[in-house]
Amino acid sequence: xxxxxxxxxxxxxxxxxxxxxxxxxxxxxxxxxxxxxxxxxxxxxxxxxxxxxxxxxxxxxxxxxxxxxxxxxxxxxxxxxxxxxxxxxxxxxxxxxxxxxxxxxxxxxxxxxxxxxxxxxxxxxxxxxxxxxxxxxxxxxxxxxxxxxxxxxxxxxxxxxxxxxxxxxxxxxxxxxxxxxxxxxxxxxxxxxxxxxxxxxxxxxxxxxxxxxxxxxxxxxxxxxxxxxxxxxxxxxxxxxxxxxxxxxxxxxxxxxxxxxxxxxxxxxxxxxxxxxxxxxxxxxxxxxxxxxxxxxxxxxxxxxxxxxxxxxxxxxxxxxxxxxxxxxxxxxxxxxxxxxxxxxxxxxxxxxxxxxxxxxxxxxxxxxxxxxxxxxxxxxxxxxxxxxxxxxxxxxxxxxxxxxxxxxxxxxxxxxxxxxxxxxxxxx
Amino acid sequence: xxxxxxxxxxxxxxxxxxxxxxxxxxxxxxxxxxxxxxxxxxxxxxxxxxxxxxxxxxxxxxxxxxxxxxxxxxxxxxxxxxxxxxxxxxxxxxxxxxxxxxxxxxxxxxxxxxxxxxxxxxxxxxxxxxxxxxxxxxxxxxxxxxxxxxxxxxxxxxxxxxxxxxxxxxxxxxxxxxxxxxxxxxxxxxxxxxxxxxxxxxxxxxxxxxxxxxxxxxxxxxxxxxxxxxxxxxxxxxxxxxxxxxxxxxxxxxxxxxxxxxxxxxxxxxxxxxxxxxxxxxxxxxxxxxxxxxxxxxxxxxxxxxxxxxxxxxxxxxxxxxxxxxxxxxxxxxxxx
Numbered sequence: 001x002x003x004x005x006x007x008x009x010x011x012x013x014x015x016x017x018x019x020x021x022x023x024x025x026x027x028x029x030x031x032x033x034x035x036x037x038x039x040x041x042x043x044x045x046x047x048x049x050x051x052x053x054x055x056x057x058x059x060x061x062x063x064x065x066x067x068x069x070x071x072x073x074x075x076x077x078x079x080x081x082x083x084x085x086x087x088x089x090x091x092x093x094x095x096x097x098x099x100x101x102x103x104x105x106x107x108x109x110x111x112x113x114x115x116x117x118x119x120x121x122x123x124x125x126x127x128x129x130x131x132x133x134x135x136x137x138x139x140x141x142x143x144x145x146x147x148x149x150x151x152x153x154x155x156x157x158x159x160x161x162x163x164x165x166x167x168x169x170x171x172x173x174x175x176x177x178x179x180x181x182x183x184x185x186x187x188x189x190x191x192x193x194x195x196x197x198x199x200x201x202x203x204x205x206x207x208x209x210x211x212x213x214x215x216x217x218x219x220x221x222x223x224x225x226x227x228x229x230x231x232x233x234x235x236x237x238x239x240x241x242x243x244x245x246x247x248x249x250x251x252x253x254x255x256x257x258x259x260x261x262x263x264x265x266x267x268x269x270x271x272x273x274x275x276x277x278x279x280x281x282x283x284x285x286x287x288x289x290x291x292x293x294x295x296x297x298x299x300x301x302x303x304x305x306x307x308x309x310x311x312x313x314x315x316x317x318x319x320x321x322x323x324x325x326x327x328x329x330x331x332x333x334x335x336x337x338x339x340x341x342x343x344x345x346x347x348x349x350x351x352x353x354x355x356x357x358x359x360x361x362x363x364x365x366x367x368x369x370x371x372x373x374x375x376x377x378x379x380x381x382x383x384x385x386x387x388x389x390x391x392x393x394x395x396x397x398x399x400x401x402x403x404x405x406x407x408x409x410x411x412x413x414x415x416x417x418x419x420x421x422x423x424x425x426x427x428x429x
Numbered sequence: 430x431x432x433x434x435x436x437x438x439x440x441x442x443x444x445x446x447x448x449x450x451x452x453x454x455x456x457x458x459x460x461x462x463x464x465x466x467x468x469x470x471x472x473x474x475x476x477x478x479x480x481x482x483x484x485x486x487x488x489x490x491x492x493x494x495x496x497x498x499x500x501x502x503x504x505x506x507x508x509x510x511x512x513x514x515x516x517x518x519x520x521x522x523x524x525x526x527x528x529x530x531x532x533x534x535x536x537x538x539x540x541x542x543x544x545x546x547x548x549x550x551x552x553x554x555x556x557x558x559x560x561x562x563x564x565x566x567x568x569x570x571x572x573x574x575x576x577x578x579x580x581x582x583x584x585x586x587x588x589x590x591x592x593x594x595x596x597x598x599x600x601x602x603x604x605x606x607x608x609x610x611x612x613x614x615x616x617x618x619x620x621x622x623x624x625x626x627x628x629x630x631x632x633x634x635x636x637x638x639x640x641x642x643x644x645x646x647x648x649x650x651x652x653x654x655x656x657x658x659x660x661x662x663x664x665x666x667x668x669x670x671x672x673x674x675x676x677x678x679x680x681x682x683x684x685x686x687x688x689x690x691x692x693x694x695x696x697x698x699x700x701x702x703x704x705x706x707x708x709x710x711x712x713x714x715x716x717x718x719x720x721x722x723x724x725x726x727x728x729x730x731x732x733x734x735x736x737x738x739x740x741x742x743x744x745x746x747x748x749x750x751x752x753x754x755x756x757x758x759x760x761x762x763x764x765x766x
Contacts, residue, residue, distance in 0.1 A: 149498070180535040190534040197501060198534035202525045208491050209526070212498025219454065219480060219504070226498070238518070242491030249486055411532045412570050414539070414594045417639065417683040 031270035037338055041345040048350055049294070051075035052085025056303070059311040063289040066319075070281035070290045073324060076299035079352070081360030089141075089303040093367035099140055099298055100358050100368075102160040103132035104376065107355065108384045109155070109165055110329070113172055113186070116388075117333040121396040122172045126187050128153045130296070130328030130346060131261055133354035136160040137301035138257070142227060142309055147217075149197045149210035149228040152187050153259065153327075163194045165387045174402055175395030181411075182403045195224075204230055204237035207256065211246045211318070214254035218315075225312045227255040227305075232279050232322075233264025233272045244286040247318035255308040256288075256320045259295065261327035266340035280322035288320050295325030296354040299361070324351070405429055432622045433629040436606045438580035439469050439545075442587035443507060445633050447477045450505060453591060455482045457492065457509030457545075466511055467547055467606060489515055493522035493544070497530070500540025500596075507591055513548035513600055514560045527596040528571030542596045543587070548576070549657050549704050550736075550750055551604030551614070555743035561656075561705035561736070566598045567682045567714065573597040573638055574681040578605065578659040579626035582679055585636030593638060602656040610657055611664035612752035639683035643692070647674035650698040650763050653689060653715050655679065658702045658751070665756035673700075673760055681711055689715070690722045697728040698763040702756050707735040729766030734759035 018025050035042045054074045057065050076087045083090075091099075110127040117125040128135065135156020142148075148157050158168065170177040172186035180190060190198035197213075200206055210228030217224050230240060235258055247254055258279040262269050272279075283290035289311065293304040301323065308319035328346035330337045337343070362368030395401045406429045409420045416424075433441065446453045455470060461484040464471030474482040485492050489510055496506040510516045516523075523544065531539040550559035566574045575590055575597060577583040583601065590597040604610045608620045621627035645663060649672040654662040659677045666673035674692050678685065693699045699719050701712040716731040734751045741749055 147502075178535075179537075180533065183535065184533050188533070190537055192534070192537040198530060198538050200526060200533075202521065205494065205522060205526050208494030208522075209498035209501070212495030212500075213502045214498070215495055216499040216502035216504045219499075220502075238488075238490055239494060239521075242488050242494055245486050245488060246491050246495050411536045413573075414531070418686065419683065 041348040049073035051078035056086035066289040075294040081364040127329035141305035149206040169391035177394040204234040204239035208243040214252040225253040232260035251317040253312035283320035295323035438584035489519035493519040510546040513546040547603035548600040556740040559741035576656040612661035641685035641688040645675040647672040665753040669757040
């Protein structure tokens with residue numbers, strides 16, 4: 001059965017009889033907020049797509065061949081943990097175990113840092129719970145020197161690339177070992193060494209920047225591609241449209257990922273235009289290839305990303321990937337989701353939890369067991385705790401130490417101009 | 430040495446930089462095949478190829494965004510915004526991104542972007558083709574802002590801007606593209622030919638960012654100006670027979686404060702002239718700096734002569750433009766004050 005999304009042709013509101021007997025009056029549509037916090041979780045509007053039914057086109061097909069995929073969902077793992085269909089990347093068990101480990105490490109790291117915020121040791125934190133397959137699976141499918149332009153919810157990319165948790169923690173603490181010298185909010189990491197672009201706090205700006213980087217790579221005859229991420233809510237920003245326009249015009253070797261986790265703080269994806277069409281379908285008008293993927297399926301995420309990467313490397317241009325997932329975490333430590341959605345909504349997500357699903361798959365393959373899972377769980381908790389303690393020894397936000405205020409004036413320009421030198425003197429340091 | 434218009438001088442700067450540095454790329458609306466609506470990039474695509482000089486979609490925010498990505502890769506993009514008035518859609522990428530990359534990444538990433546844009550009035554462009562928006566950018570930390578007043582400086586400053594490792598906003602007074610303009614629209618247009626500063630070497634040279642030029646020595650009053658207003662101030666000084674010292678700032682940020690302070694300490698009086706609207710304009714910063722650094726040498730309040738705080742009106746352009754009579758009046762007030 002090949003189910004297409006029943007794109008809800010917005011049923012016109014019943015024509016309101018005009019009081020004066022004339023033609024019907026106009027009516028403004030505001031997407032409903034649903035369900036309310038007190039309602040039972042309701043994912044009945046989320047179409048259920050079986051795994052293994054979407055065909056995998058050749059990477060060289062014209063973009064329009066992929067356009068029907070905008071209304072489907074690529075899934076390789078079925079609900080029982082079996083990999084089926086053309087999108088099964090057939091990864092070896094060792095790679096699968098590494099993927100599982102990186103996802104679990106990401107979750108454990110998030111848990112610890114979230115608690116650190118609650119304990120007042122850092123000012124702010126953002127978890128990616130439920131979305132770990134995206135950062136980790138995509139990093140696994142890309143070359144280590146492909147350039148990443150992430151949002152604040154792809155910490156899994158850095159972790160999958162083996163970037164030290166110690167560095168990430170020290171960034172969150174803004175302590176003297178913070179490579180960003182205490183200038184950025186926690187989680188807005190930057191690592192040129194890991195080909196991970198400096199995360200902005202402004203939404204969407206990185207998306208067209210990824211296209212520019214990819215254009216430069218093509219201009220130089222390089223082999224590296226770029227990948228950018230954006231949330232479904234931020235696709236409403238002009239930056240999203242700039243990215244698609246420039247990617248299309250210059251056939252940039254870039255992967256443009258829309259992480260549709262259903263929620264932009266308290267605004268449901270309907271408020272970003274998800275009610276009338278999928279986010280993958282945005283590619284159609286720009287003539288870009290598109291894929292729509294179960295973002296909680298490590299295998300599908302990996303396979304779709306690899307498809308887009310191979311296509312980009314073959315000079316066939318950009319692919320827009322919608323990663324369909326659920327933001328199980330609050331938006332940030334400053335958010336209170338119980339005010340706008342049922343608390344157990346995430347537990348009922350029809351596409352499950354990415355870590356449980358990959359773990360089950362490994363078990364189905366005979367490559368995993370409950371004992372090994374429990375052992376890995378405790379190993380990772382110990383690892384994160386140990387690194388956490390080391391990071392705290394370098395300083396926490398509340399206790400310090402921090403960079404000297406003298407460094408505040410550095411890096412505004414390559415060389416400090418006279419007026420900044422004077423201001424530094426004025427501060428008396 | 431050949432005489433060049435400002436358009437030719439700017440073209441020559443980009444031609445040279447394209448030849449010297451394979452990482453320089455130029456793009457913007459209509460800059461490729463056509464050579465730009467003001468012809469500043471004329472012939473560059475033909476000579477250097479469409480990989481180096483190309484047309485961009487009408488999306489200033491997109492142009493700046495891809496320039497940031499290119500800069501992060503290691504290229505040195507030069508972006509043309511067709512009119513300074515069209516720069517607003519690009520400001521998020523320019524202000525929140527390009528200007529902050531180096532700082533927020535602890536020095537790991539930066540974007541050596543040059544943004545060129547024609548600015549100012551005097552061509553009956555109405556409110557959307559006449560604005561002087563420099564103060565928006567001088568207010569932003571991490572950006573450099575340059576405004577040349579003549580062909581020689583235009584070429585040397587543009588070369589410095591392209592070579593600079595920080596983002597530079599480079600405003601070109603469009604009324605000066607083809608000749609100096611003294612602010613008398615009723616007089617016949619004067620070409621650059623024969624002007625001392627239109628003698629432009631064909632080869633490479635640079636004019637450093639952050640160095641003002643003393644364009645007229647005087648003892649009675651200091652006039653601080655940039656862009657078109659340098660020529661207007663010269664006319665005002667000549668016509669009023671005032672012993673005015675005129676300083677062409679050339680770069681607003683970094684600012685050559687030493688030259689300004691030395692002059693005002695000498696004359697004891699200061700007039701600040703710009704075409705942009707007054708409130709919160711760069712003249713306010715200049716006036717504040719002059720009183721901070723020269724208060725005990727000042728014999729009169731600092732006078733501002735600027736555009737009015739209104740949009741640039743099409744048919745009333747010359748009532749808006751701070752012409753030589755208004756500058757001369759400002760000088761008189763500074764002398765009497």
